[in-house]
Structures are given as C-alpha cells and as structure tokens.
Amino acid sequence: MTSANVPLQAPGHDGDGLCGRRIVLGVSGSIAAYKALAIASEMAAAGALIDVVLTDAAAALVTPLAFQAIVHRPVVHRLGDPSGPMGMDHVAHAHTAEALVVAPATAHVIARLALGLADDALTTTALACRAPLVVAPAMEPDMWTHPATQAHVATLTARGAVFVGPDDGRMASGKHGQGRLADPAVVVDHVRAVLGHGGPLTGRKVVVSAGPTREPIDPVRYLSNHSSGRMGYAVARAVRDRGADVVLISGPVDLAPPAAMTVVAVETARDMLDAVLTHAATADAVVMSAAVADHRPIEAAAIKLKRSAADLALALTPNPDILIALGAEFPRWSEDKRGRPYVRVGFAAETHDLVAHARDKLARKSVDLIVANPVPETFGGRNSSATFVTPDAVAPLGERSKDGVASAIADWIAQRLADML
Ligand SMILES: Cc1cc2nc3c(=O)[nH]c(=O)nc-3n(C[C@H](O)[C@H](O)[C@H](O)COP(=O)(O)O)c2cc1C
Structure with missing residues (x-):
C-alpha cells in the first residue's frame, strides 16, 4: 500500500471494532437489566453478533423476547432446554465468543463467577469461556461495598476481568451511593477496547x-x-x-x-x-x-476587565x-x-x-x-x-x-x- 492509500473499511460501520465480532452478553437479575437492552442495541447497531444468555432472575425482570427482537438471534435462558440454542451443546457460546460481557452483574453472579460455579447457562458458559470478561456490576451500595463482594471483584480482576463501574448516583430504591450500572455507551466503549487487544497497534x-x-x-x-x-x-x-x-x-x-x-x-x-x-x-x-x-x-489581566465605552485592544x-x-x-x-x-x-x-x-x-x-x-x-x-x-x-x-x-x-x-x- 502506498503511503496515502486509504484502507478499505466495512461498509456502514465506519471501521467499527465491533463489526462482525461475536459477543456473549450475559444478563443477570438486577433491576438495571432493562438497560442491557440498550447495550445489546448499541452493539447490534455496530454490527456485532450477539448471543444473549439470561439468568432466571434476569428473565423475571426482562423477557428473552425483548432481547431476541434486538439481536435477531435466539436467546438462551435455561440450560438443558432441548429446543434452545444450548440444547445440543451447553458450552456452545463459550467457544465462539470473542468477549463475554456480563451487564448488569448482580452480587450473586459476581460471586458465582469468582468461585467458578456452573449452575446455570450463564455461569456454565463463563466457566468454559477463555475470551476476555467484561463485568458491569449493578447493586445496592451496601451489597457492592460488602467485603465478600469486594473479595470476589479482586479475584476476578486478578484473573484479568475488566470491571466497568458501578457508578455513583441514585439507586432504584431511592438511596444514593455507588452501585448504579455504568452508562450503556461506556460499557460498550470498554468492550471495543477489550476487542482491540492483539490488534495491529x-x-x-x-x-x-x-x-x-x-x-x-x-x-x-x-x-x-x-x-x-x-x-x-x-x-x-x-x-x-x-x-x-x-x-x-x-x-x-x-x-x-x-x-x-x-x-x-x-x-x-x-x-x-x-x-x-x-x-x-x-x-x-x-x-x-x-x-x-x-x-x-x-x-x-489579574482582575476582571470592566465594561467601558472606550475601544479595547x-x-x-x-x-x-x-x-x-x-x-x-x-x-x-x-x-x-x-x-x-x-x-x-x-x-x-x-x-x-x-x-x-x-x-x-x-x-x-x-x-x-x-x-x-x-x-x-x-x-x-x-x-x-x-x-x-x-x-x-x-x-x-x-x-x-x-x-x-x-x-x-x-x-x-x-x-x-x-x-x-
Ligand atoms: C426487583 C429486584 C431487583 C433486584 N436488583 C438487584 C440488583 O440490582 N443487584 C443485585 O445484585 N441483586 C438484585 N436483586 C437480587 C437478585 O435478583 C438475586 O440476588 C438473584 O438471586 C440474582 O440471581 P442471578 O445473579 O442469577 O441473576 C434484585 C431482585 C429483585 C426481585
């Protein structure tokens, strides 16, 4: 390529790092689960192929159908559902994922990820998955600051997980503190950064x-x-x-x-x-x-210039x-x-x-x-x-x-x- 040649880009996505990438979006049972729809939507708009895996608690808050309508792919909710996409292979998504994004991540799911439990579709996928893990917690501030949660966060961070948030602000309960899910655009920005690892620069x-x-x-x-x-x-x-x-x-x-x-x-x-x-x-x-x-x-000037009728140069x-x-x-x-x-x-x-x-x-x-x-x-x-x-x-x-x-x-x-x- 000569020096001024302009490299070709994927049409419609402006060379977006998410275009054509396979992402597993794990959604757990936080009241912020509805915001995962915005995360899925932003990644889908950028051209990512998204496999959504919901915990039972998440599916009680937001329907699998809502995610399916956004990502245009079957959504996984239950392990062992013979008609579901994981009916044949319970770790199928783990092996195709280029990144596993858990957003929102409950205190419960963070604990299970840290301990390596595999008792539902999301944690089974996570345990079998070697792709980078991005975790966006959302929970009451008292749950977030609990030493048990912080110990699990430290364990996952030491293993290379990237934590995004939680942010300070007003919680669904009306309390204020650290525990709000990070802004969906910020979560997606972190996913792009993680996918860039190993790129040409x-x-x-x-x-x-x-x-x-x-x-x-x-x-x-x-x-x-x-x-x-x-x-x-x-x-x-x-x-x-x-x-x-x-x-x-x-x-x-x-x-x-x-x-x-x-x-x-x-x-x-x-x-x-x-x-x-x-x-x-x-x-x-x-x-x-x-x-x-x-x-x-x-x-x-050290002090504010005063209005005057004279010209000022x-x-x-x-x-x-x-x-x-x-x-x-x-x-x-x-x-x-x-x-x-x-x-x-x-x-x-x-x-x-x-x-x-x-x-x-x-x-x-x-x-x-x-x-x-x-x-x-x-x-x-x-x-x-x-x-x-x-x-x-x-x-x-x-x-x-x-x-x-x-x-x-x-x-x-x-x-x-x-x-x-
Ligand atoms: C309405 C509602 C909102 C909840 N919001 C949260 C939350 O924001 N963060 C959290 O850690 N747990 C929250 N919980 C509790 C979890 O749903 C509960 O710990 C559950 O076992 C989590 O399961 P999962 O991690 O498999 O999704 C909420 C529960 C209910 C009923």
Whole structure:
C-alpha cells in the first residue's frame, strides 16, 4: 500500500471494532437489566453478533423476547432446554465468543463467577469461556461495598476481568451511593477496547491531542475556537481499538472521556505543549488534531476587565507551534525519519486552498501525513470530507463520519509502523 492509500473499511460501520465480532452478553437479575437492552442495541447497531444468555432472575425482570427482537438471534435462558440454542451443546457460546460481557452483574453472579460455579447457562458458559470478561456490576451500595463482594471483584480482576463501574448516583430504591450500572455507551466503549487487544497497534504507544485550547484574557474570559474535540476523540478510540496504549491530551470539551486510555486535561496551548512533549518522548506515533490557538493575550489581566465605552485592544503574541516544537525536541535522525515518535500526523483546517496549505505544513513541520479538513463546516459536525496529504500523494477520503476518518488514520498509522520494521 502506498503511503496515502486509504484502507478499505466495512461498509456502514465506519471501521467499527465491533463489526462482525461475536459477543456473549450475559444478563443477570438486577433491576438495571432493562438497560442491557440498550447495550445489546448499541452493539447490534455496530454490527456485532450477539448471543444473549439470561439468568432466571434476569428473565423475571426482562423477557428473552425483548432481547431476541434486538439481536435477531435466539436467546438462551435455561440450560438443558432441548429446543434452545444450548440444547445440543451447553458450552456452545463459550467457544465462539470473542468477549463475554456480563451487564448488569448482580452480587450473586459476581460471586458465582469468582468461585467458578456452573449452575446455570450463564455461569456454565463463563466457566468454559477463555475470551476476555467484561463485568458491569449493578447493586445496592451496601451489597457492592460488602467485603465478600469486594473479595470476589479482586479475584476476578486478578484473573484479568475488566470491571466497568458501578457508578455513583441514585439507586432504584431511592438511596444514593455507588452501585448504579455504568452508562450503556461506556460499557460498550470498554468492550471495543477489550476487542482491540492483539490488534495491529498492540505494544504501540500513540499520543493524540484533541479539542480547542483556551487562552485567558482575564479570570472570567478567554480566547478559543469552535473545535468540539470529536475528531481527536474518534482518533484516540480508533487507535485504542487496534490495540494501542493511548494518551489523549484534551483541551476543554463537552465529551465523555473514552474508556481504557490515559486522558490528560489541559487548558492553554502552553499546557498542551508541555503535555505533548512529556508523553511523546516514548510514543511510537503522535496525532495532533487539537485546534490550538495560534495567539494568546500577551498578559492575562489579574482582575476582571470592566465594561467601558472606550475601544479595547487586546495585544496578542503567537503561541508555540506544537508540531514544530516536537520536531525540534525529537529530531528525525535519518533519511527514513526513524526518530521517536516514528510517525507524526498533523491536521490542517482551512477555509481555502486546502491542499496547498497542507503541503506547506507537511514540509515545514516535518510530518508524515496531513489530514486536511475544510472549515468551518467540519467544526462540531459528525461528518468530515478530509483529504490525506503525504509528501508523494493526495487522497480525498470523500464524505465520511469522523469515526470513519479516524479509522482510516488509525489504519494508515498501523501500516506505516509495520512498513518501518
Ligand atoms: C426487583 C429486584 C431487583 C433486584 N436488583 C438487584 C440488583 O440490582 N443487584 C443485585 O445484585 N441483586 C438484585 N436483586 C437480587 C437478585 O435478583 C438475586 O440476588 C438473584 O438471586 C440474582 O440471581 P442471578 O445473579 O442469577 O441473576 C434484585 C431482585 C429483585 C426481585
């Protein structure tokens, strides 16, 4: 593949790591069992093949038919049901699963998983299953904090299980505390991360910057821009879902932190520069997708500026250019540019002459790929019509979702690192 070639993706799913993957969703008897419908629905929409296994207590709360209507596959409820999908082979799903997700997980099911009991369809499947286990507990806070439950959680964690939540908040009983099922989207985000283990970026560290920066004018005002951070967050997820260890350096955005990565929150361009230089030293690749303010007020006022009838002129000074600073701190040390970070990706957001500006950036900033985006239409939206610009090629991606663009970037980085071996 030549460097600007855009890798193909599964149609309709934007290269989603869940597409075509076999997941067993175990549902136990928590009042939060109805939220497992949302988890199943989100994974099904992403193209996953989901086998749902319900405990008896779960089936008393939510019908197997409701799950079946969402996943379009037979749902397992009872062991030994001759007409059910496990009638022939009681561990059939254990051997096809690429991940076993227990959500919600009751105190009772967590105890049975930890002890290795196999007294129903879900625990029998779990005991025979060697795929990664994701557990999303939901229970009254007193059940969660009980030493017995905590001991079982420690046992399962030591065996490699990934726990998601429980969250703090209001319980169905009306009490407040830690015990709420994690948000379905967060559970699914963790499943994607787990499925990424062993992917083409396994063992690689990728640093991604995202969002705007804020440059203070006084204690209550700042200069900033319309960047939503969506593109950078999508890139961070896409490289994580290919197995990378990710450090996401984020300006202030209105987005939930993605699962299973280190998120470093920064405000100003100078904070972002410090964080990037700190983490880039050991990175294999950097993707600088943040919309860093080009200028900042020379001096932020110590107290709030007062309204006045007179004109107010703000004196601005340029901020450091992070990619140029990165190049100075970590020079490329040979013709084939093998200096850490080995692969450097920048973004260009331009209102005009997109490709010409991207080419200029490529050369000046010594990066391997510029993802050129037209603005303002890219800001805040879910889609983008990006163009990949490398020293020897220009490849328009066409209109895609930001997740689709992010997948293409992640595949490009993986290919580039593989080519360097
Ligand atoms: C309405 C209702 C809600 C319940 N919610 C929870 C819960 O959120 N978490 C929990 O651990 N147990 C909860 N229980 C208790 C479990 O259903 C009970 O421990 C059961 O044995 C769990 O079986 P299972 O783990 O096989 O699904 C609830 C019970 C009822 C009747």
